[in-house]
Amino acid sequence: MKCDLLICGGEVVDSSQGLRGVRDIAVIDGRIAHAPDLMETVEAKCMIDARGLFVVPGLIDLHVHVYPHSTWGLDPDSIAAANGVTTFLDTGSAGSYSFDEFRRETIDGSRSRVFALVNLSCTGLLTGNLGELRDRRYADVEGVKRVIRKHPDVAIGVKIRASDYIIGTGEDGWANLRDAIRAARESETWLMVHIGFCPMSIPELVSELAPGDCITHCFRGDSTPIVGADGRVYEAVREAQERGIHFDVGHGMGSFCWEIAESALEQGFEPTTISTDLHQWCINGPVYDMPTTMSKFLQLGMPLEKVIELTTIRPAEILDQQEELGTLREGTIADITLLEPCEGRFRLTDSLGQHRTADTLLRAAATIRGGELLPGGGSLAGRHLADA
Numbered sequence: 574m575k576c577d578l579l580i581c582g583g584e585v586v587d588s589s590q591g592l593r594g595v596r597d598i599a600v601i602d603g604r605i606a607h608a609p610d611l612m613e614t615v616e617a618k619c620m621i622d623a624r625g626l627f628v629v630p631g632l633i634d635l636h637v638h639v640y641p642h643s644t645w646g647l648d649p650d651s652i653a654a655a656n657g658v659t660t661f662l663d664t665g666s667a668g669s670y671s672f673d674e675f676r677r678e679t680i681d682g683s684r685s686r687v688f689a690l691v692n693l694s695c696t697g698l699l700t701g702n703l704g705e706l707r708d709r710r711y712a713d714v715e716g717v718k719r720v721i722r723k724h725p726d727v728a729i730g731v732k733i734r735a736s737d738y739i740i741g742t743g744e745d746g747w748a749n750l751r752d753a754i755r756a757a758r759e760s761e762t763w764l765m766v767h768i769g770f771c772p773m774s775i776p777e778l779v780s781e782l783a784p785g786d787c788i789t790h791c792f793r794g795d796s797t798p799i800v801g802a803d804g805r806v807y808e809a810v811r812e813a814q815e816r817g818i819h820f821d822v823g824h825g826m827g828s829f830c831w832e833i834a835e836s837a838l839e840q841g842f843e844p845t846t847i848s849t850d851l852h853q854w855c856i857n858g859p860v861y862d863m864p865t866t867m868s869k870f871l872q873l874g875m876p877l878e879k880v881i882e883l884t885t886i887r888p889a890e891i892l893d894q895q896e897e898l899g900t901l902r903e904g905t906i907a908d909i910t911l912l913e914p915c916e917g918r919f920r921l922t923d924s925l926g927q928h929r930t931a932d933t934l935l936r937a938a939a940t941i942r943g944g945e946l947l948p949g950g951g952s953l954a955g956r957h958l959a960d961a
């Protein structure tokens with residue numbers, strides 16, 4: 574067999590196929606080739622020694638800010654390798670006034686795969702402090718629908734940050750939320766709602782949502798968390814998840830609390846997806862990157878296969894890309910991440926400055942997008958990379 578890239582001896586973990594075990598992965602023309610047989614001689618243009626590493630589908634981060642023209646935004650290509658992320662979902666950095674430029678400059682101008690949610694506010698997230706929907710005139714349902722019609726391949730849904738200092742209190746808050754829901758329904762897409770300091774209760778909020786919609790920041794602790802005063806996950810939240818509403822982590826600088834995550838998981842409530850909410854103000858901690866966020870879930874006792882599932886095939890399904898992404902099935906796009914489990918004592922910090930000490934930290938050793946090894950990133954630079 575002749576191939577472009579051969580990843581040898583790594584422990585493959587592919588939740589989409591229920592697969593875990595040591596095997597080689599071959600890539601031909603940017604796609605996953607059939608797994609070489611033990612006895613088969615393989616001629617590879619490039620070979621990666623993956624012994625001691627986990628080989629997983631290219632990670633998909635379902636909550637990031639990668640529109641560099643907003644004050645939150647990071648450049649997706651600059652952060653891809655260190656994150657092990659091949660596909661990003663930008664969650665509402667751009668609104669109807671800025672989306673064309675976002676598409677032209679960032680989405681089309683990047684080699685990373687970037688999908689996006691359109692902010693209900695026509696301004697998007699230009700700044701962090703003004704509250705993009707405090708003025709009701711900024712709620713642009715028709716603009717969101719127009720953007721999604723114009724960019725259906727990348728603009729796949731709607732975003733609202735449902736905090737009182739952003740959407741207003743009382744009737745204003747509700748009117749903005751209902752506009753966001755209407756924009757999602759009328760564009761036949763789905764809505765992601767950021768929670769925290771919500772002007773309505775969580776049970777009231779989830780009762781308005783439909784299957785396919787998503788709550789992000791599901792493990793935040795300081796205000797309007799998914800647990801009630803008795804510390805139990807709201808029955809309404811469990812029912813919502815059973816109805817098909819997704820609960821995304823979206824760690825960020827304010828939205829991941831150890832106690833809430835520990836308690837929710839102990840009560841059998843599992844998030845749908847693990848994401849970073851990576852942006853300018855959390856990339857230097859407490860989030861850092863996707864593998865660090867994944868390590869927090871290992872620390873919480875979640876099995877590795879589940880952590881991989883929640884960062885690969887599950888977000889791929891939400892993006893409706895599961896036929897091509899989030900999997901190492903033969904014939905699919907060769908997006909592959911090599912994760913190195915580093916052993917030691919690592920301090921993992923939540924958004925409230927609380928720590929846990931972990932003995933394993935995942936690091937992105939190599940990131941391969943469409944069969945190409947990305948420059949930069951984790952520790953593989955110091956490993957043996959041989960051209961055949």
Ligand SMILES: [Zn+2]
Nearest residue numbers: 636664825850
């Ligand atoms: Zn965010």
